[in-house]
Amino acid sequence: MKMKTVLGATVAATLALPALPALAQERGGTLNFARYDGSRLIDPIYADRNPDIWMVGSLFDTLLRGTADGNSVEPGLAESFSVSEDGKTVSMTLREGILFADGSAMSGDDVVFSLDRARNPDLSPWAGLLGSIDTVSADGTAITIALKSPDPTILSMLATFNTAIVSKAAFEAAAGETDQDKSAVIFAAKTAGVGSGPFYLCGFEQGSSMDFCANENYWRMGADGEPLPYLDGVHFEIIPDDATRILSLQAGEVDAAEFIPFSRVSELEADPNIDMQLYPSTRIIYSPINTREARADGSPNPLADARVRQALNYGTNKEALIGLVLHGAGQPMSSPLMAKATQYADDLSPLYAYDMAKAKALMSDAGVGEGTQITFTTLAGSADDATIFAALQQMWAPLGIDLVVEQVDGATRGAKNRSGEFDIHTYGWVNDVNDPSQVVGWLGHTPTAKAVGTGWESAEFNTLFDEAAGEMDADARKAKFARMQELYAEAAPLLFMYETPFAVALGSAVEGYVQTPLGNNIFDEATVSR
Amino acid sequence: MSSLTYIFKRLLMMIPTFFLVMIIIFLLVRLLPGDPAIAMAGDRASDADIQAIRERLGLTEPMLVQFWLFLSNTVQGDLGQSILMRTDVIDVIADRLPITVFLTIYSVALSLLIAGPLAFVAALNRGRWPDAVIRTVFQIGLSMPVFYIGLVLLTFLAAQLRLFPVGGYGDTFGERLYHLFLPSITVALYTSAIIMRNLRSAVIEVLDAEYVQFARAKGLPSRLVLGRHVLRNALISTVTLLGLSIGNLMSGTLVTETVFAVPGMGRLMLEAIFARDYPLIQGLTLTFAILVSFVFLMTDLFQSRLDPRMRLQ
Numbered sequence: 001m002k003m004k005t006v007l008g009a010t011v012a013a014t015l016a017l018p019a020l021p022a023l024a025q026e027r028g029g030t031l032n033f034a035r036y037d038g039s040r041l042i043d044p045i046y047a048d049r050n051p052d053i054w055m056v057g058s059l060f061d062t063l064l065r066g067t068a069d070g071n072s073v074e075p076g077l078a079e080s081f082s083v084s085e086d087g088k089t090v091s092m093t094l095r096e097g098i099l100f101a102d103g104s105a106m107s108g109d110d111v112v113f114s115l116d117r118a119r120n121p122d123l124s125p126w127a128g129l130l131g132s133i134d135t136v137s138a139d140g141t142a143i144t145i146a147l148k149s150p151d152p153t154i155l156s157m158l159a160t161f162n163t164a165i166v167s168k169a170a171f172e173a174a175a176g177e178t179d180q181d182k183s184a185v186i187f188a189a190k191t192a193g194v195g196s197g198p199f200y201l202c203g204f205e206q207g208s209s210m211d212f213c214a215n216e217n218y219w220r221m222g223a224d225g226e227p228l229p230y231l232d233g234v235h236f237e238i239i240p241d242d243a244t245r246i247l248s249l250q251a252g253e254v255d256a257a258e259f260i261p262f263s264r265v266s267e268l269e270a271d272p273n274i275d276m277q278l279y280p281s282t283r284i285i286y287s288p289i290n291t292r293e294a295r296a297d298g299s300p301n302p303l304a305d306a307r308v309r310q311a312l313n314y315g316t317n318k319e320a321l322i323g324l325v326l327h328g329a330g331q332p333m334s335s336p337l338m339a340k341a342t343q344y345a346d347d348l349s350p351l352y353a354y355d356m357a358k359a360k361a362l363m364s365d366a367g368v369g370e371g372t373q374i375t376f377t378t379l380a381g382s383a384d385d386a387t388i389f390a391a392l393q394q395m396w397a398p399l400g401i402d403l404v405v406e407q408v409d410g411a412t413r414g415a416k417n418r419s420g421e422f423d424i425h426t427y428g429w430v431n432d433v434n435d436p437s438q439v440v441g442w443l444g445h446t447p448t449a450k451a452v453g454t455g456w457e458s459a460e461f462n463t464l465f466d467e468a469a470g471e472m473d474a475d476a477r478k479a480k481f482a483r484m485q486e487l488y489a490e491a492a493p494l495l496f497m498y499e500t501p502f503a504v505a506l507g508s509a510v511e512g513y514v515q516t517p518l519g520n521n522i523f524d525e526a527t528v529s530r
Numbered sequence: 531m532s533s534l535t536y537i538f539k540r541l542l543m544m545i546p547t548f549f550l551v552m553i554i555i556f557l558l559v560r561l562l563p564g565d566p567a568i569a570m571a572g573d574r575a576s577d578a579d580i581q582a583i584r585e586r587l588g589l590t591e592p593m594l595v596q597f598w599l600f601l602s603n604t605v606q607g608d609l610g611q612s613i614l615m616r617t618d619v620i621d622v623i624a625d626r627l628p629i630t631v632f633l634t635i636y637s638v639a640l641s642l643l644i645a646g647p648l649a650f651v652a653a654l655n656r657g658r659w660p661d662a663v664i665r666t667v668f669q670i671g672l673s674m675p676v677f678y679i680g681l682v683l684l685t686f687l688a689a690q691l692r693l694f695p696v697g698g699y700g701d702t703f704g705e706r707l708y709h710l711f712l713p714s715i716t717v718a719l720y721t722s723a724i725i726m727r728n729l730r731s732a733v734i735e736v737l738d739a740e741y742v743q744f745a746r747a748k749g750l751p752s753r754l755v756l757g758r759h760v761l762r763n764a765l766i767s768t769v770t771l772l773g774l775s776i777g778n779l780m781s782g783t784l785v786t787e788t789v790f791a792v793p794g795m796g797r798l799m800l801e802a803i804f805a806r807d808y809p810l811i812q813g814l815t816l817t818f819a820i821l822v823s824f825v826f827l828m829t830d831l832f833q834s835r836l837d838p839r840m841r842l843q
Contacts, residue, residue, distance in 0.1 A: 411564025
């Protein structure tokens with residue numbers, strides 16, 4: 001079997017050689033990467049901001065890994081896994097000979113320690129994702145996870161950043177009283193001993209720069225039969241200003257710049273020295289609509305009527321918005337609850353295709369009169385939000401809506417969403433988890449987040465959501481999500497807008513870098529040729 | 531009164547100033563909508579999580595108690611823990627302070643190097659073409675926003691000609707001079723325009739003064755007249771202006787440090803405000819206040835050296 005694989009690989013390589021002489025992987029070198037914001041604490045269970053979450057996978061490995069299409073899992077640190085017939089036990093076998101970056105061996109104890117830590121609600125904000133776990137135990141390399149009840153998401157969760165494995169010994173040896181103190185000490189020490197990812201943290205200047213060095217003990221193999229990663233390291237510079245980040249790439253000071261504003265994409269695509277990448281993402285841009293009968297100040301809320309919300313959706317020309325804001329680099333939402341790249345996303349497109357006649361009819365049915373004032377809350381300083389507001393103000397004027405703007409900063413917008421003191425405000429979302437339950441819970445399930453602060457509530461939706469959480473049959477689960485999407489589209493508690501890719505500009509020396517639909521920055525197979 | 535007694539008196543007078551600054555900043559950050567617990571926990575956290583964080587941060591205490599804690603800790607040199615960075619505010623500031631101070635001194639030095647000679651050239655050629663050219667160029671510099679000049683310089687000198695780096699700040703003194711040249715010259719172009727205009731008219735005024743006419747009539751060499759009489763007297767008002775400009779420069783670092791990716795206190799201040807990091811905002815404001823007070827004190831001391839009529843009292 002083994003011989004056959006090697007033979008197959010050799011044949012494939014020989015065949016490919018004439019066409020692709022550069023197939024031999026370039027090894028070594030440091031990739032310089034310009035980020036929009038810095039990490040603060042990269043720990044699987046404490047990472048709670050995207051700049052932290054998206055880097056966890058580079059330093060820490062998970063038991064399972066998401067497949068390239070994002071719809072299932074494959075072996076990671078665990079070389080095999082199975083779920084029992086009754087769905088209440090997950091059995092896994094840890095790969096032999098896995099080492100942490102400092103060369104110490106990983107054992108079942110590390111797995112138990114890491115998962116117990118991850119599901120402790122006193123420690124991790126993500127513990128709720130692992131609520132179904134009853135006990136985790138290890139016997140040598142055999143890992144057993146006993147569940148309280150069947151959980152269709154458990155395998156996905158074992159491939160998610162918060163269940164990545166840390167070294168128990170490193171935590172026991174670290175100074176500090178609480179787990180959080182220890183984590184901070186380990187991070188500040190830039191130790192190689194805590195993770196088993198392709199890299200370890202070897203440099204960190206708060207708010208300025210960060211360095212990853214290759215983990216020489218990493219277990220996954222590259223195309224050349226040697227262990228990954230190909231790079232010696234990654235150096236991150238934090239450059240918050242968009243224009244400066246791009247200039248830094250153009251000046252050759254960095255090899256890659258992330259979060260390229262969409263207005264600059266076509267210009268960079270035309271630059272022969274730059275490889276402009278638009279990675280598919282699970283990011284959706286939408287606007288929660290306050291559906292409560294009365295506004296926070298007690299006045300009647302015209303948006304409480306579903307027909308008005310539908311009218312606003314019909315009256316919004318999504319293609320025009322995409323042209324104005326994204327310069328074409330995006331697509332209208334096709335599922336009301338998630339991006340296309342999410343598992344179980346239904347394609348309901350065109351979702352509220354632009355139809356002014358329909359919109360006007362719905363408005364007159366609802367009896368909403370000319371000059372109805374609606375406040376649109378945007379992020380101050382956001383050029384995108386300013387454009388969206390200006391466009392909507394014009395698009396909705398024929399519906400008799402007098403749209404006024406209220407500009408706030410992020411913290412204020414969050415507070416308003418919580419207290420319900422808004423009519424409509426801009427928002428965005430990227431999945432953290434390879435399962436639709438997280439985003440659907442956020443957008444529609446009342447007990448989770450008051451349906452993203454809209455106050456919308458559907459008993460049927462909530463029941464379906466709770467049932468889906470325990471539904472082990474994939475088809476039945478899919479059907480429940482399909483019905484939730486139908487209900488949500490009909491009720492329109494959001495202004496459904498668009499999906500955007502992750503725009504990353506790479507220098508021509510860079511190959512193999514990937515940003516996943518969840519946003520994770522993957523340097524495992526990246527190379528840089530100098 | 532000796533200079534030492536004067537300095538001591540001035541330092542004593544700063545205490546009520548800082549006390550006022552502390553009251554104002556304490557109230558201002560709390561008047562901002564949004565709270566640090568939400569900023570910290572993220573939009574997705576539950577209400578219970580947020581309440582727990584608020585309790586942990588001491589935000590549920592009455593305002594007076596919070597202010598007393600802030601005041602008594604600050605007096606003991608404890609500015610608290612940054613919510614954003616999860617480390618002591620004093621350490622975070624100690625990290626960033628040298629960068630901002632370096633940038634400011636560098637900008638001031640460049641401003642003087644540009645403005646000083648040109649002001650003299652313009653004044654001595656009053657009404658002729660060198661004067662007109664210098665004044666026009668500076669007028670343009672004055673009317674362009676700093677971030678725009680910064681981007682233009684970055685685009686041409688850094689990205690296209692690659693004479694200077696786009697970002698970073700270097701490790702050695704020489705590297706810092708090189709890395710921080712573009713941000714410093716950007717600020718200096720603006721500041722030097724203000725100083726040049728002031729110095730030019732001061733020089734013209736002094737040149738017309740009787741004692742200068744007299745010195746010249748006495749047959750003193752022109753270098754001596756300009757150096758001893760004109761420069762010294764013309765500098766008096768310029769020093770005041772320079773002191774005020776340094777105050778402005780400090781607030782300007784918010785923009786410059788962001789555009790040029792310099793990890794100094796200005797950029798930190800922006801991050802702290804967006805995250806509603808009360809302890810960090812308070813600590814940074816206090817540090818800026820101390821720096822500005824120090825600059826004003828130095829200005830006054832320097833001025834009394836230049837002009838004996840301005841006695842220290």
